[in-house]
Each structure stands twice: as C-alpha cells, then as structure tokens.
Amino acid sequence: MHYCNECAKENGWPITLFKSQGLCEECKKAAVCNEMPSSKLPKKGKPETIRCQICGSNDVEHVVQTEVFHYGPKRIKVEVPDYESIKCKNCGESVGFPESVKRAEVLLKEVRANEKTD
Ligand SMILES: [Zn+2]
Numbered sequence: 001m002h003y004c005n006e007c008a009k010e011n012g013w014p015i016t017l018f019k020s021q022g023l024c025e026e027c028k029k030a031a032v033c034n035e036m037p038s039s040k041l042p043k044k045g046k047p048e049t050i051r052c053q054i055c056g057s058n059d060v061e062h063v064v065q066t067e068v069f070h071y072g073p074k075r076i077k078v079e080v081p082d083y084e085s086i087k088c089k090n091c092g093e094s095v096g097f098p099e100s101v102k103r104a105e106v107l108l109k110e111v112r113a114n115e116k117t118d
Pocket residue numbers: 003004005006007008024025026027028029
C-alpha cells in the first residue's frame with residue numbers, strides 16, 4: 001500500500017519512515033507516499049467519517065483511555081479501562097462509543113448494587 005499523508009491522517013494509518021514519490025493508491029494524487037504492507041492497515045477502504053454528535057464537526061480525535069466516573073452523592077469512583085470515545089476539537093465535547101458506554105453502565109450498576117447491601 002502506498003498512500004499520502006493526507007490519506008494516512010484521514011484513515012488513521014501510520015506515517016512510515018520509508019517514503020517514495022508516486023501516486024497515492026487511495027486518493028490517486030501524486031504525492032510523497034508512505035510505504036506500508038496493506039495487511040498492517042486496520043481497514044481496507046475508507047471508513048465512515050466520524051463526526052461529533054454535538055456540533056457535527058469532523059475535527060475529532062479517537063481517544064482510548066481509562067475513564068474515571070464519579071457516581072452518586074458520595075462521588076464513588078468508577079474506573080472504566082480502555083474506554084473509547086470521540087473527542088471533538090471544535091466544541092470540546094467527548095462522546096463514548098456504545099460498547100464502552102455499555103461497559104461503564106455495567107460497572108456503575110455493580111457499584112449501585114454494592115451500595116445497597118452496605
Ligand atoms: Zn492520498
């Protein structure tokens with residue numbers, strides 16, 4: 001695979017040390033391209049452009065980190081590892097991936113259940 005920096009950014013593909021002048025296989029433009037075996041690329045073809053659900057901006061960042069929530073009046077700390085979210089650089093809002101939100105809900109439910117038995 002042979003792709004320009006712009007396509008790398010758009011698709012989340014790595015910027016490689018080895019580059020050569022040629023046609024980008026993705027956008028077909030002549031550019032200094034990154035050389036990467038296509039098997040190393042996460043997805044073939046363009047994924048859907050991710051947009052901010054709040055303001056609609058596509059200037060977003062995919063963030064994976066341990067997210068910390070504070071639940072209830074006691075501010076009980078709940079940590080969700082590998083919480084995936086889309087952080088918008090335009091409005092600053094962060095929206096969790098459905099799978100991550102589900103995991104967070106399960107953890108919060110556990111905390112709530114433990115609280116009742118106390
Ligand atoms: Zn390109």
